[in-house]
Amino acid sequence: MSHDADHLADRYRSGSAWARNAVLVAGAVVVAAAIGWFVWAIWLHSHPKVGSSMDSWELQGPNAVKVTADVHIYDAAAHPSCTVLAYAEDHSTVGFQTFTPISGRQTITIKTERAATSVDWRGCTANGQKDPQ
Template sequence: MPGGRPRPGCEDAGVTSAQPTDPHDAELAQRYGRRSRWPLVAAAVVVALFVVVAGGLLTWAAVSSSDPEVQSALVTFEVVDSHETTASVSVSLADGASGVQCVVRAYAEDKTTVGEESFVPTGSGRIEVSIRTERRATSVENVGCTADGQTRAR
């Protein structure tokens, strides 16, 4: 823009109407018709349906996982000797929980598994578990408990 004046034919016209401004555009629209809006509407419906289904699945997953049949936590552990470690596990069972099984695992200093014990809790509360180990354990992990209908250990 030398001299501060716009070049001829380059004035800021702006868009003021959705109707064709060129007479040739009007002729083309009359001859061939305008683009249909149904693909845009169909795409919007598909996206809305996907959002509703995804939201429903997310809600179902959250509700079904929010109240497990059984939960457990490692309270403490003690290394008794080179071939035995005891663990204290707190277990909480829901009423009517069946097929409950829990697992604790002992590790050596080099992070190798040196012992594992599965047990079936008889009820809620603190349970003492003895883990036989192949060598001295330095840590214990509560893998968790499962029940019928609850495959994820907690």
């Protein structure tokens, strides 16, 4: 029987302790990097440099739309800008404006080519913040 046991031990020899430890360390590094990226992504998206929302819009005749928006600037040094578009009944763009906001509620008047039937608040971006908020 010892011959069979020796034969099995030679055939199914376990790896060296060094190789096992190297795999464990590499796995721990990959897991730590994934956790670090996840925490960074959560922090980045929960702390925008500027945030905004459109409160209302009102047609001001056939060539203008008045938009009321609420903008919160958390980092003024990031030079925020906001974009709003106006669309006609046929869904074509009839006016747009990109502007530098102030923090708080503000009213913007957009000149249009013809009567607008809807307004799209694209949101605000800032240096280092590509996703509109």
